[in-house]
Amino acid sequence: MVDVKTHRMPIGGEWVESESGKTMETINPATGEKLGEVPLANGTDVDRAVRAAKRAFPDWSRLEPKERGKRLSDLGKRIAPRVEEISRLETLDSGNPLVGMRGDVLRTIETLEYYAGLAYEFRGQTIPGVHGRLNYVLQQPFGVVGRIIPYNHPFQFAATRLAAPLLAGNTIVIKPPEQAPLSALELYREIAEVFPPGVVNIVTGDGPTTGDALVRHPEVPRIAFIGSVETGRLIMRNASDWIKKVSLELGGKNPMIVFPDADVDKTVGLAVAGMNFTRSQGQSCGSTSRLFLHESLHDEFVEKLVARVRKIRIGMPIEEETEMGCLISKEQFDKVMGYIRVGQEEGAKLLTGGKKPDDPRLQNGFFLEPTVFDGVKSTMRIAQEEIFGPVLSVITWNDYETMLEQANSVIYGLTAGIVTGDLKKAHETAARVEAGYVWINGCSNHFLAAPFGGWKQSGLGREESLEELLSYTQTKNVNVNLNF
Numbered sequence: 001m002v003d004v005k006t007h008r009m010p011i012g013g014e015w016v017e018s019e020s021g022k023t024m025e026t027i028n029p030a031t032g033e034k035l036g037e038v039p040l041a042n043g044t045d046v047d048r049a050v051r052a053a054k055r056a057f058p059d060w061s062r063l064e065p066k067e068r069g070k071r072l073s074d075l076g077k078r079i080a081p082r083v084e085e086i087s088r089l090e091t092l093d094s095g096n097p098l099v100g101m102r103g104d105v106l107r108t109i110e111t112l113e114y115y116a117g118l119a120y121e122f123r124g125q126t127i128p129g130v131h132g133r134l135n136y137v138l139q140q141p142f143g144v145v146g147r148i149i150p151y152n153h154p155f156q157f158a159a160t161r162l163a164a165p166l167l168a169g170n171t172i173v174i175k176p177p178e179q180a181p182l183s184a185l186e187l188y189r190e191i192a193e194v195f196p197p198g199v200v201n202i203v204t205g206d207g208p209t210t211g212d213a214l215v216r217h218p219e220v221p222r223i224a225f226i227g228s229v230e231t232g233r234l235i236m237r238n239a240s241d242w243i244k245k246v247s248l249e250l251g252g253k254n255p256m257i258v259f260p261d262a263d264v265d266k267t268v269g270l271a272v273a274g275m276n277f278t279r280s281q282g283q284s285c286g287s288t289s290r291l292f293l294h295e296s297l298h299d300e301f302v303e304k305l306v307a308r309v310r311k312i313r314i315g316m317p318i319e320e321e322t323e324m325g326c327l328i329s330k331e332q333f334d335k336v337m338g339y340i341r342v343g344q345e346e347g348a349k350l351l352t353g354g355k356k357p358d359d360p361r362l363q364n365g366f367f368l369e370p371t372v373f374d375g376v377k378s379t380m381r382i383a384q385e386e387i388f389g390p391v392l393s394v395i396t397w398n399d400y401e402t403m404l405e406q407a408n409s410v411i412y413g414l415t416a417g418i419v420t421g422d423l424k425k426a427h428e429t430a431a432r433v434e435a436g437y438v439w440i441n442g443c444s445n446h447f448l449a450a451p452f453g454g455w456k457q458s459g460l461g462r463e464e465s466l467e468e469l470l471s472y473t474q475t476k477n478v479n480v481n482l483n484f
């Protein structure tokens with residue numbers, strides 16, 4: 001039995017309730033049990049957090065960059081001995097399997113260390129001018145950054161996405177996902193030991209009340225968002241009432257393109273890994289959920305794919321041997337099931353999955369078997385819309401140009417996978433596929449310092465790289481008249 005707790009949120013270094021006294025429930029999606037309650041922050045609470053961040057800004061931004069970087073590194077060092085504890089909390093709140101969440105926490109430590117090492121990289125330039133005149137460029141922080149994050153990797157996003165804004169000298173207000181807010185609050189226990197009060201503030205709550213108040217706040221000039229395209233559009237619109245810089249990491253409907261020379265066994269492994277059935281139940285923006293399979297490989301490939309997918313161990317996320325956990329909520333479960341119905345109605349062939357697992361222990365949670373559709377046409381809704389669940393669509397191809405046109409026929413442009421030993425074809429396809437992040441003979445992995453982000457409706461801006469750090473600075477040119 002879980003110890004149900006009413007949590008507070010950290011604003012200006014203090015743990016506070018919401019001004020209205022309202023709270024929100026968070027549950028364990030694997031059991032339906034209530035895990036706790038967190039404050040539902042309204043506009044007044046958000047304003048309080050922004051003012052705390054603003055008060056902390058002058059001192060923080062004047063610290064030497066090296067010192068700001070050291071604090072990030074120190075945060076990583078404080079997280080390190082708590083990997084197990086934090087991973088378990090994250091697993092309970094998110095439904096992602098424990099083994100995957102350990103990976104998230106370890107990657108967080110690595111990312112904090114990476115940003116700490118960039119302490120002197122947001123530098124400007126000098127520009128030649130007429131004799132006796134000098135231009136130099138400063139990259140300076142915005143002030144208060146509003147950071148809104150989604151539910152699929154709540155701890156990793158809360159902890160890693162504070163690094164670039166803070167290193168650049170900003171202070172921050174984080175809005176964790178309403179479905180899984182606990183790990184961000186736990187993170188703050190370590191933040192409090194490393195950063196001065198007000199440098200990091202967390203407002204828990206939902207999108208329309210809490211997130212929206214942050215987006216519209218006039219003292220938050222920089223909004224960074226990770227989430228769905230629909231919310232991204234809304235945020236861009238709402239932020240425009242008060243000219244702000246907005247970055248958006250949004251959804252995807254990503255292709256994995258398998259050429260006729262691909263090794264079937266190895267590529268089946270890539271197709272399963274690329275779909276992120278394990279670690280996040282397909283709830284991953286970068287999942288390669290459209291498998292463009294060359295027709296010459298089809299029969300053998302599909303048979304092996306189904307056999308491999310059926311071996312995935314779906315179970316209670318907190319158990320060590322579990323590879324695949326559950327979806328985040330009933331809403332998400334119903335949405336994915338809706339797409340599975342649509343796929344069948346549109347004429348796609350359901351090869352495996354498409355239902356709750358039979359295991360009696362899993363009946364109270366939002367579990368769904370890994371699902372594969374064959375005979376998918378590129379125009380079908382299951383091939384056009386982001387499902388954000390464990391549903392892989394196999395689309396067979398035989399003509400390269402037609403296949404590429406179909407691969408690029410979605411509104412999204414986040415990631416793409418290409419599988420072939422033909423270097424010429426691989427690089428040509430990488431150049432022509434409409435995506436911000438491409439793997440050749442790989443999938444899913446992110447590489448620190450390699451800019452991650454989307455084309456088209458998948459977003460604006462890049463993260464996990466120097467580009468992210470620079471996006472938290474604004475450029476100031478200083479012209480000096482030495483002849484005066």
Ligand code: NAD
Pocket residue numbers: 148149150151152175176177178205206207208210211212215226227228229230231232234235248249250251252284285286386388414453454458459
């Ligand atoms: P979502 O858009 O529903 O919510 C994301 C966050 O936005 C939550 O914290 C939510 O409370 C907040 N929010 C909702 N409405 C808001 C509003 N009006 N104003 C301000 N904030 C608001 O997304 P989700 O369902 O939590 O996450 C899934 C989506 O995130 C998928 O589309 C996925 O592809 C995307 N995602 C993208 C990336 C990336 O790096 N590109 C990474 C992870 C997830």
